[in-house]
Amino acid sequence: PNTPPVAAPEITVESFTRAFLRELNFGQGVDLDRASANDKYLALSRAVRHYLTTRWLETLRNQYRDQAKVVAYLSAEFLLGPQLENALLASKLDEVARESLANLGLDLDEIRAVEVEPGLGNGGLGRLAACFIDSLATLNVPSIGYGIRYEYGIFKQTFVDGKQVETPDNWLRLGSPWEIPHPENAVEVTFGGRTEAVEGADGARRWIPDWRVTALPYNYMVPGYHNGRVNTLRLWSAKATHEFDLQIFNAGDYAEAVRARTFAENISKVLYPEDSTPQGKELRLQQQYFFVAASLRDFLENVLPDGYDLTKLPDRITWQLNDTHPVIAVPELMRLLIDEKGWTWDDAWAVTQKCFAYTCHTLLPEALEVWSVDLLGRLLPRHLEIIYRINEEFLEVVREAYPGDELRVRRMSIVAEQPERAIRMAHLATVAGFKVNGVAELHSQLLAEKVLHDFAELWPEKFTNVTNGVTPRRFVRMANPGLSGLITEAIGDGWVTDLSQLSRLEPLAEDPEFRRRFREVKGANKRRLAEVLAARDGLEIAGDAMVDAMVKRLHEYKRQSLKLLHIVSMYEGVKSGRTPLESITPRTFVFGAKAAPGYVRAKETIALINAVGRTINEDASLEGRLKVVFPPNYNVTLAEVLIPAADLSEQISLAGKEASGTGNMKFALNGALTIGTDDGANVEIRQLVGDDNFFLFGMTEPEAADLQAKGYDPGAYYESDPELKAALDLLASGAFTGGDKGGAVASLFASLTERDRFMALADFRSYVDAQATVEEAYQDHEEWSRKAILNVARTGFFSSDRSIQDYLDRIWRAEPVTQNH
Ligand code: 26Q
Numbered sequence: 034p035n036t037p038p039v040a041a042p043e044i045t046v047e048s049f050t051r052a053f054l055r056e057l058n059f060g061q062g063v064d065l066d067r068a069s070a071n072d073k074y075l076a077l078s079r080a081v082r083h084y085l086t087t088r089w090l091e092t093l094r095n096q097y098r099d100q101a102k103v104v105a106y107l108s109a110e111f112l113l114g115p116q117l118e119n120a121l122l123a124s125k126l127d128e129v130a131r132e133s134l135a136n137l138g139l140d141l142d143e144i145r146a147v148e149v150e151p152g153l154g155n156g157g158l159g160r161l162a163a164c165f166i167d168s169l170a171t172l173n174v175p176s177i178g179y180g181i182r183y184e185y186g187i188f189k190q191t192f193v194d195g196k197q198v199e200t201p202d203n204w205l206r207l208g209s210p211w212e213i214p215h216p217e218n219a220v221e222v223t224f225g226g227r228t229e230a231v232e233g234a235d236g237a238r239r240w241i242p243d244w245r246v247t248a249l250p251y252n253y254m255v256p257g258y259h260n261g262r263v264n265t266l267r268l269w270s271a272k273a274t275h276e277f278d279l280q281i282f283n284a285g286d287y288a289e290a291v292r293a294r295t296f297a298e299n300i301s302k303v304l305y306p307e308d309s310t311p312q313g314k315e316l317r318l319q320q321q322y323f324f325v326a327a328s329l330r331d332f333l334e335n336v337l338p339d340g341y342d343l344t345k346l347p348d349r350i351t352w353q354l355n356d357t358h359p360v361i362a363v364p365e366l367m368r369l370l371i372d373e374k375g376w377t378w379d380d381a382w383a384v385t386q387k388c389f390a391y392t393c394h395t396l397l398p399e400a401l402e403v404w405s406v407d408l409l410g411r412l413l414p415r416h417l418e419i420i421y422r423i424n425e426e427f428l429e430v431v432r433e434a435y436p437g438d439e440l441r442v443r444r445m446s447i448v449a450e451q452p453e454r455a456i457r458m459a460h461l462a463t464v465a466g467f468k469v470n471g472v473a474e475l476h477s478q479l480l481a482e483k484v485l486h487d488f489a490e491l492w493p494e495k496f497t498n499v500t501n502g503v504t505p506r507r508f509v510r511m512a513n514p515g516l517s518g519l520i521t522e523a524i525g526d527g528w529v530t531d532l533s534q535l536s537r538l539e540p541l542a543e544d545p546e547f548r549r550r551f552r553e554v555k556g557a558n559k560r561r562l563a564e565v566l567a568a569r570d571g572l573e574i575a576g577d578a579m580v581d582a583m584v585k586r587l588h589e590y591k592r593q594s595l596k597l598l599h600i601v602s603m604y605e606g607v608k609s610g611r612t613p614l615e616s617i618t619p620r621t622f623v624f625g626a627k628a629a630p631g632y633v634r635a636k637e638t639i640a641l642i643n644a645v646g647r648t649i650n651e652d653a654s655l656e657g658r659l660k661v662v663f664p665p666n667y668n669v670t671l672a673e674v675l676i677p678a679a680d681l682s683e684q685i686s687l688a689g690k691e692a693s694g695t696g697n698m699k700f701a702l703n704g705a706l707t708i709g710t711d712d713g714a715n716v717e718i719r720q721l722v723g724d725d726n727f728f729l730f731g732m733t734e735p736e737a738a739d740l741q742a743k744g745y746d747p748g749a750y751y752e753s754d755p756e757l758k759a760a761l762d763l764l765a766s767g768a769f770t771g772g773d774k775g776g777a778v779a780s781l782f783a784s785l786t787e788r789d790r791f792m793a794l795a796d797f798r799s800y801v802d803a804q805a806t807v808e809e810a811y812q813d814h815e816e817w818s819r820k821a822i823l824n825v826a827r828t829g830f831f832s833s834d835r836s837i838q839d840y841l842d843r844i845w846r847a848e849p850v851t852q853n854h
Pocket of ligand 1: 308
């Protein structure tokens with residue numbers, strides 16, 4: 034049927050006001066006078082959604098008509114951040130809505146503040162997925178995001194006596210206006226059971242599962258920026274099946290049967306909060322298979338036309354695997370083709386090999402996902418068989434390429450034998466994917482040289498790099514309206530969709546008037562941060578001090594403890610009289626970090642940062658020159674206020690450990706200078722902004738690897754650097770912990786001075802020296818502003834639009850489609 038969709042409502046204040054009031058009165062069932070803040074938020078969001086829906090329907094029609102190649106981004110996480118403002122901006126409704134609400138005596142920003150962001154991700158990887166779907170839509174690429182609609186996203190962090198306490202993130206509690214459930218597209222996903230032979234089939238077997246759940250899709254709009262395209266993000270929620278009920282109901286225990294439904298529904302209950310040391314939990318594997326199986330079936334049944342010739346599948350889709358979390362899709366596609374469609378093994382493998390590409394996001398060996406054969410075989414017996422056969426055939430290829438090299442065969446095998454038999458998901462992804470990419474130049478190089486060396490040697494053409502990026506819509510245009518206005522005044526607004534245009538700002542770095550206005554914007558952003566921290570957390574910061582920010586997940590490799598040592602050392606310098614107080618530039622250190630709930634050392638570090646902060650903030654003798662704040666529950670909402678206010682961006686991981694980093698890009702684009710190691714995308718940031726506009730310190734990756742190999746002796750650094758010793762001793766003395774020298778203090782002291790995999794003490798001297806250079810540079814306001822503007826002008830490369838274009842050119846070979854709008 035070709036019924037045209039209802040035309041989009043006009044973008045006028047009157048029409049918007051009508052839409053808003055209609056939603057308020059008929060959607061929420063309240064009068065404006067009696068409406069709660071949440072009523073207003075929901076009504077406003079639904080009104081905005083209406084405007085986008087027409088475009089959404091159009092996009093879907095065109096997609097069906099064109100049958101163009103689609104990119105499906107498979108990711109266990111999408112850390113979307115607040116939706117309302119993004120929807121307003123994408124649909125050109127921002128001004129109209131503001132005015133319309135003002136006419137009704139309402140304030141848009143007040144209403145926006147009600148929104149609870151969907152925290153459906155841990156950190157970098159989840160936020161990257163959100164930036165990528167934004168860019169895919171803006172670049173007009175037919176694409177769909179597939180993931181999980183966790184009922185509870187990343188936990189809410191609070192501090193009790195400075196210690197992290199986790200509480201559930203019940204983000205759906207007040208209703209989510211941005212999702213539309215589609216029960217008619219629900220699919221069944223099965224688990225467990227056994228397999229049996231099928232007569233006369235090549236490779237096919239029958240899977241007799243023993244339990245099943247329904248995957249219920251919720252659609253989210255992903256609007257492109259001012260281009261009329263609205264893509265779809267489809268997140269799956271687990272529901273008990275009808276059949277599931279009947280089985281148990283028939284057993285006669287009604288109450289137990291109802292209760293048992295929660296077993297199935299647990300699958301999408303909660304996001305696992307570990308972001309670097311996977312736990313091998315059965316429920317996590319259930320989640321992975323759940324969303325991947327549902328997504329594959331959805332694509333084959335709902336996106337492809339009936340009767341589609343699946344031998345052409347690689348022309349219609351690339352499934353991009355966001356890390357190994359969705360890799361079980363590989364044996365699932367094999368299973369569908371062989372067991373359900375009756376294909377031969379070889380035909381199925383030929384197609385499967387062309388459908389998947391794999392992005393790796395780590396270099397830490399402990400972060401590589403591995404599933405025990407025992408667990409996998411119990412939950413997905415058929416998939417285990419398929420993985421074994423993929424491995425057998427793969428190892429034949431290896432043996433042929435390297436006759437007699439059984440050591441290599443063992444290293445490369447998808448199946449690890451030690452410490453228990455287990456499936457190495459990164460190996461499976463590399464064998465099955467037609468491309469493997471790292472997320473920054475250095476990372477891709479190290480992947481090919483180290484983590485996946487054998488594979489890169491066997492298939493050099495498979496390996497490529499796509500340096501990460503961030504969406505300029507959210508992280509500049511929305512988060513920093515002051516800077517955006519200034520940029521647009523200078524070079525027009527084309528930069529919002531072509532960030533390389535920021536280079537045209539370069540001459541303005543030499544213009545004193547532009548620098549003055551740039552500083553004014555930064556100052557206003559700091560005051561906005563101060564207001565938000567006061568209202569949100571009762572924290573007090575000066576409106577004008579240097580803002581030195583370290584925000585990211587808490588992990589030893591990121592070295593928050595090195596930052597802490599620097600702060601302690603500054604404090605110790607003042608207290609011991611080594612540093613005159615007047616010589617210190619007023620500085621506010623801002624931390625934001627969640628620790629995985631089971632990561633004891635990370636939690637101790639948080640407690641210590643809070644303890645040090647408290648001591649410093651309460652010490653009147655510092656006359657307020659140093660402040661340490663650690664607002665709890667750092668999330669996308671807070672990032673959007675914090676990043677634009679920052680002067681200094683801390684990117685201080687041990688070289689060779691941070692795959693890319695994306696916060697580093699957001700800070701540079703908002704005019705913060707980076708103090709950083711030669712790690713991840715820092716390398717590329719420094720190359721672009723120039724050495725004069727970047728504070729580099731620390732060992733390089735080869736230096737770090739060397740030191741590690743020849744034996745790192747932290748004690749030597751402790752003994753030979755008096756300032757380091759003084760800082761560590763002050764910490765160990767209990768000066769910040771009310772005299773308590775045990776617990777977190779002793780534990781952190783020991784971890785830094787005894788055996789620290791991330792060698793914080795080795796980089797201390799060079800870090801502290803670099804910080805002294807920062808101090809000096811900051812004194813010269815004009816020069817600092819110059820550097821900051823050059824950071825903005827030279828980092829347009831880090832737009833996720835550019836990343837997506839690289840994926841299109843190097844991996845997907847899909848064409849953008851122009852909408853006729
Ligand atoms: C896996 C299995 C079981 C449970 C949890 C996980 C899991 C979940 C999340 C493993 C890893 C993550 C997240 C990883 C992550 O965020 N990596 C970061 O990705 C960014 C985007 O590429 C990079 O910029 C960062 O350098 C990298 O650390």
